Amino acid sequence: MAAEPWQKYEIPGPTKAVVITKPEVVSALVTRAKNPILVAGFKTAEIDFGNGKKPIDYVIRIAKAANIPVVATAHTVSEFLKRDFKPTAWMSAMDIGNRLTDPTWSVTGKNPPHDLALIIGISHYYMSWLIMSGLKSFAYKHLKTVSIDQYYYPHCNWSFPNLSLKDWEKNLTAIAENLEKGRKK
Amino acid sequence: MAAEPWQKYEIPGPTKAVVITKPEVVSALVTRAKNPILVAGFKTAEIDFGNGKKPIDYVIRIAKAANIPVVATAHTVSEFLKRDFKPTAWMSAMDIGNRLTDPTWSVTGKNPPHDLALIIGISHYYMSWLIMSGLKSFAYKHLKTVSIDQYYYPHCNWSFPNLSLKDWEKNLTAIAENLEKGRKK
Amino acid sequence: MTKMRIKIDELGTDILKAKGFELSVGRVVEEWEETPGPNPMPDISTLREWDHKLLKKYKPFYLPFCDLCCLCTMGKCDLSKGKRGACGLDMAAQQSRIVLLSCAIGAATHTGHARHLIEELIEKFGRDHPINVGDGSVYLEAPHARLVTGIKPKTLGDLEDIVEYCEKEIVHLLSCCHTGQEGNNIDFESKVFHAGMIDHVAMEACDIAQISTYNFPKADPEAPLVEIGIGTIDTHKPVILVIGHNVPPAVEIYEYMKRNGLENDVELCGICCTAIDITRHTQKAKIVGPLSHQLRFVRSGVADVIVVDEQCIRTDILNEAMKVNAVLISTHYKNFQGLPDRTNDPTDEIVNDLVSGKAPGACILNSEKAGEVAVRVAVAIAPKRRKMGIIPEDSQIIEAAKKCTQCHSCQRVCPNNLPIPEAMKAAAKGDLKPLADLYERCIGCVRCESEGVCPNNLHPHTLMVGASRIKIREEKFKIRAGRGPIQDVEIRRVGGPIVLGEIPGIVALVGCANWPDWKANALIAEEFAKRNFIVVATGCAAMAMAMYRNEEGLTVYEAFPGAFDAGGVLNVGSCVSNPHISGAAIKIASIFAKRKLNSNYEEIADYVHNRVGAVGISWGAMSQKASSIASGFWRLGIPVIVGPHGSKYRRALLGRKDRDEDWYVIDARTGERVYVGPTPEHLFFPVETVEEAMVMIPKLCMRPSDTTKGRAIKLNHYIDLHKKFYGTLPDDIHLFVRTVADIPVTMKDEILEFLKEKGWKESKNPSPDPTLLPRLIRVKKEG
Amino acid sequence: MTKMRIKIDELGTDILKAKGFELSVGRVVEEWEETPGPNPMPDISTLREWDHKLLKKYKPFYLPFCDLCCLCTMGKCDLSKGKRGACGLDMAAQQSRIVLLSCAIGAATHTGHARHLIEELIEKFGRDHPINVGDGSVYLEAPHARLVTGIKPKTLGDLEDIVEYCEKEIVHLLSCCHTGQEGNNIDFESKVFHAGMIDHVAMEACDIAQISTYNFPKADPEAPLVEIGIGTIDTHKPVILVIGHNVPPAVEIYEYMKRNGLENDVELCGICCTAIDITRHTQKAKIVGPLSHQLRFVRSGVADVIVVDEQCIRTDILNEAMKVNAVLISTHYKNFQGLPDRTNDPTDEIVNDLVSGKAPGACILNSEKAGEVAVRVAVAIAPKRRKMGIIPEDSQIIEAAKKCTQCHSCQRVCPNNLPIPEAMKAAAKGDLKPLADLYERCIGCVRCESEGVCPNNLHPHTLMVGASRIKIREEKFKIRAGRGPIQDVEIRRVGGPIVLGEIPGIVALVGCANWPDWKANALIAEEFAKRNFIVVATGCAAMAMAMYRNEEGLTVYEAFPGAFDAGGVLNVGSCVSNPHISGAAIKIASIFAKRKLNSNYEEIADYVHNRVGAVGISWGAMSQKASSIASGFWRLGIPVIVGPHGSKYRRALLGRKDRDEDWYVIDARTGERVYVGPTPEHLFFPVETVEEAMVMIPKLCMRPSDTTKGRAIKLNHYIDLHKKFYGTLPDDIHLFVRTVADIPVTMKDEILEFLKEKGWKESKNPSPDPTLLPRLIRVKKEG
């Protein structure tokens, strides 16, 4: 099942992301992946859930729980550092997009390529949307993409639908908890 | 709810036809319309349901039941005449499409404009699709369009989803029966 | 080469004595007997009024291919249902803008081709090489150039001035497609017409150049019959395949063969317009077929060397060539294909690298060198290559078909929605006929084989070609080589009958291979040749017409004469020969009717529109070039029919025969407004079926100027075909019958009855001197 | 005017005696002291090798805006995930083809503009009117023309030859976008570069022409400050608003005012580049603002007459003008807006029809006549018109906001995803601040108001403008008038410091108004001027930079000097002034480094790429022109940063700093290959945030030629800004530090520690004479 893009006019094409209706799907994908990566943009630090929490806090929880390398885009690294979390790397959204198309590359240098990318919070829906489009056509042989952003991103393999802030937080929480449970086992 | 176009690559844009899940919807639309019209193309006479019946036979039933004027496109008029049914008019698919954008036009000359067009069997999915697109943007103020073709036509206001021949026939039968019942009342 | 302008009075003798300089002087218009008309070298604004006149009758019906615009970074913008883009644009303007963009690309393609070709020919034959397109039979050598630019070209060099004007206009037109320029759709359409007019000027210059320099038929009704069809290719010889539109490399291949006595030892064949043009140069060359045959022939592995130039080349040609171990030579910077530019490398080195397989191909931007390399490589590698590359045997087809899970994915991505799954089902049971039957309806695009389409990794197109193996081998036909322009004497002969309507029409079959089936081209040609229309053809349509035999086993080119006369079937040439068709209409106005030609577009177009019963049909129109070619016909007021795929050009130009007020002309004799009926009814018209096309052709050949005899003849064909295909009388006869004398005699009673029912009345002025231009009124009406 | 070429030896004296002829002779190259280099008037193939060198370092990362291609009737074709189109095209080739199409449109727009403008100026000032862009301060008047075409233009007439070459190349480039031409994405990209190079040549010709003829600043660092901002417009006077890019009609408006003593009685203001250019002609004119201000200013109703020419005009301008009863005059056939062409009607008649309201507007294709009509109509209707058209009052805003049902439809169609519903919620409660705050982030596209978008028929943009009423009235700023080119002496002065890296870089802020916010332009300018970079600007960016005051209440133009020197902030001019920026880089190579300029593109680009620390930034890049302007910088090897919307250009050109093998140059002194690090790292680079842009600017200014002192300065800025915005040291310092001397002194310990961690080693050859061209090796390496 597909959904509609948040920015209504950003129509992708015939192939659209499968809508993630249950957050467990994400945890399962991460667990099964050989070399997942998490890409986090500046919106993760800009948006506030209204309870003092921001998406970046969940990113950190998820990254820790699943031991996924995190790449911070734009100047988001500063926000991670403020939270005492050192991302594996920081680079521009364009750079990480570009490198993910390279089957010989991995952010840690080990075990390339990445076979799963979780993407969240890249500023500007359209920019994120376009980078995912680049991945769709130029990394499809080795990489699956999952948007865990607030909005539906049709160019990914999987994506949340358009969510309210509350539901988004609920989903991020569920993913984190799920993975944390997994780790404990 | 929307569906996917039959020809996979014919992606329309953000606004897509509502899928007709129940044929009664069509009968209801016809009954409520002030000045409906039925446009039938050559495929109605080309396709065979495998039981000696063709879509054109249902077109005739529907037209008679609801007393809708029929416009036959291309050389389809010959097939209607063979079946002793004289369509209200025959003209090219382009012509009928073009005229339907004219709020001062009606095929009978009476009671313009048409406010509902049922469309079926125009040869070549893409051509039909494009004419509906023309209607979507240039007749939208006065006209609603309904595809009762075998396939999903996203540019209409309503459309069947992609159907098997069998289901299509079932739907056409249901519409005809419905309208016939209506007439009897 | 750069140049400098200086005033003549600054010209010192020293400079004049220097060698190698070229001077250009303001054109001495007196050199051509006609004084210029009102509009030499029109710009975008000059003919706008004329365009608006046509566009008032033939209003655009837009068919948005997409609800969105994504041309600038403010998009995507949804323009459907009355919405506007971030730049203020509405849907009508956007659709017309895309049409303009398409026509600008088309016109640029021909103009760039002309520029490049003329430069090469000037280098070879000299700037002063005289123009000769008719060996004395054609005085009016360049109707478009004279009409539009006021230039009467005498030498190759003159053609450059013409092309320069085209370049300037195209750049202006293209710039109108920029975000934030034109906002009015009708004005965009006017610009579309301008693009089309320019395109015909450029194409004309291009074909004039090659006819004048190479050994092409020169307006020759008896141009020789040449071979066409995959079956004609002798696979035992080394085979060189040329693809594209720019003929010099192909000519140089042939000339090298000739110089080295290899004419009979190497097979030279082609696809698309280069094929048409090389067979104008030598009958030894063969045509494989239209664009739709490109990939299947390459995949057959028959060609040892593939030489591409520009346009209509499969962009995956390098991949495909490599699959069958054929060597690829690119001869044009328009299509590098990523190959190394070896233009300046020693020939032997290139040949060695290609023969040894060290490189899969090379780019050689010099025709002579490319010609030599192609031949030497073909001769060297042919013995080593296994011909018949990747076409499967019956048993393989059946085994493959068994794997089909009937998911319909292939059908749903096929542009023609071909019922491949059904055919697979039959094939799996051993019946290959349904699969083979698809062959005629397949455009050879292999979208059905694209990555990820078939879940079982089947290759429907390949299987289909395999199933058609025998049929393909029997593709052996004859086509008349492209004759070039129409002779002045032919124009004189038919001008009267055409304008009076006694020759019922000129039917021009043009354009590409994106059709629902190819047979239609031949069927239409035959039907109308039999009916004494003049049938002319170019490009892929001219080829497709040849690839079908009538009951006597003859192709239309064998069955009908090649003269521009009733019942003739003419291959005019390649895509750039299209202006000879529109040019024939112009020549009727100029030579037959003696209207002033020089810089007088409006009047000539007015004449053609109201009097010359011609219709273009492009059954498989595909390209941007096809759209600009069509728009050149539109500005002259000549209607064009396209096959169903043509609806993707995003709009039709449709008349409304039900609106009487649209169908008035001015009678130039009296200044009176006269109702003349919807003649012709439409200007750009996509049809659903070939039957519909057949009925529309005679109808769209009617003109206000028809005499009663002429109108009766045209009506006869229209009604006859309508009855045949629609099973009844047309419902609009009353719009075309002006007086009882217009009624075809054999149908008189029937029609009179119909007319009575319709409350028809005789016209008071059935034969006006029709015009849309008030300035042509000879006696101003009083009051 | 048509012309005829004849060989000089055919030139009879008779012809020479005839008057009024123009002759052109093969350019006498000796007239220019430099003999031509290897590549005069390059065609598509000439510089391909250079392009491929750059494209090997900076590989395209494609960002398909759509999975589909719909360019011909065989489509739509899905090209995603490895699929190919019906023509064989793959996704990479399609994306690069669309980039080429965009750049061809952009280059065509400037070339068409140049052609049209030069023709008009020649008509007014004569073909022999001398070129003068610097009043003696600029010897190298046309670096692009000389570099690319080998022509040193001396008169307006010479500029036509240059434009002619551009037209020819653009037509070839456009034709490459046709279905079935180029199939290789890298070769498409090379063609993109070609389009960009041509574009800069055409723009240069265009600006040279207007600088030479009109009263523009001529390379003047002290160009006057002029007024900008809606608040500067005196609404008590009749107001004429000019919009577009072609300045002659605006000049004629002003000249008519002057002749009739109305200079102080009529307000002349403008939007987009015509505004920039008219303020170069007269300080009395005012700039309203960039493109994003167009609709809001028109809707304010302040303008009585709106005069549009070409480019960047809202295509719904006629509708919008009619809404506020303003009269619209179109002065260009590129944008008829459906208006009647009244060029040849008597002036009085036109004025009457417009004043009486009989016609909402007129098309007048003659600048002088348009100028007169505009002024006379404005004076006549101003008293009758109610100014302040359709901007709501606070109470109306609150009432409207109450109707919002929070459906988010407006937000979801807003290009900037602005949180309108939130602001509506606040407004409904009487708090208009959130609504007013959106103003800075709004591009004024009114998609949010489009038909069918808001179910409650609200007009978010209008409400926002209403809520910002006071703020808008306070938009009163100063901008330095566009100065034109850089003086030769300025180049001599800064050439050394730039090439050595001691002036850390040239930052060029260019392009349009499609930004996430406008403040960024001023912030960037200020930041880097303070840091002693040279900040240059053109077009909408130059305007937006002015619309912000620093803590002292000064705009950047007031706070910083206008000289091309460290810490200068220069408004170079309009869009067509961009070549003065790229031209400055070329002039550094030519004037400072004395490299041969004439027809020597490759060597000059190699010089610029390896030595001139310049970076373009287009925060709001929107148009096709912006893409072709950028590509002109790319071919010179100058990196360009775009704001986030720039990702919609469909691809980035990205270096891979992690791949050591990509970052080698040849040391021209020894022939040795030397690792120089990723300098500059990227060639085309869309950023997410302004912070990211700030950090990338100094980084992209690093060049292999930097001296240790220069490198240390650049690193200092890079690291400083990185720390400031990213909160940590960059992770790639080791790639930029060649020797310990490169390390900024103040950060020495910290950096040395970092380097140690990274296992960094000193370079053996830290200061090569860097080149990518083997032919420039002075001593061939042995062996």
Ligand code: SF4
């Ligand atoms: S050109 Fe206009 S309609 Fe098209 S994307 Fe740009 S702003 Fe939108």
Ligand code: SF4
């Ligand atoms: S190759 Fe033929 S069958 Fe396959 S998709 Fe194309 S037209 Fe259809």
Ligand code: SF4
């Ligand atoms: S895509 Fe493959 S499996 Fe599906 S119907 Fe076609 S041939 Fe059969």
Ligand code: SF4
């Ligand atoms: S007719 Fe069309 S497809 Fe055929 S060669 Fe010409 S342009 Fe190409």
Ligand code: SF4
């Ligand atoms: S140009 Fe090629 S990819 Fe694009 S629609 Fe045509 S066939 Fe398909």
Ligand code: SF4
């Ligand atoms: S006008 Fe402003 S708020 Fe409205 S859609 Fe455009 S950018 Fe967004």
Ligand code: SF4
């Ligand atoms: S579209 Fe209208 S109702 Fe919906 S959120 Fe926006 S302003 Fe409110």
Ligand code: SF4
């Ligand atoms: S900078 Fe861009 S938006 Fe502004 S006037 Fe120039 S092209 Fe138009």
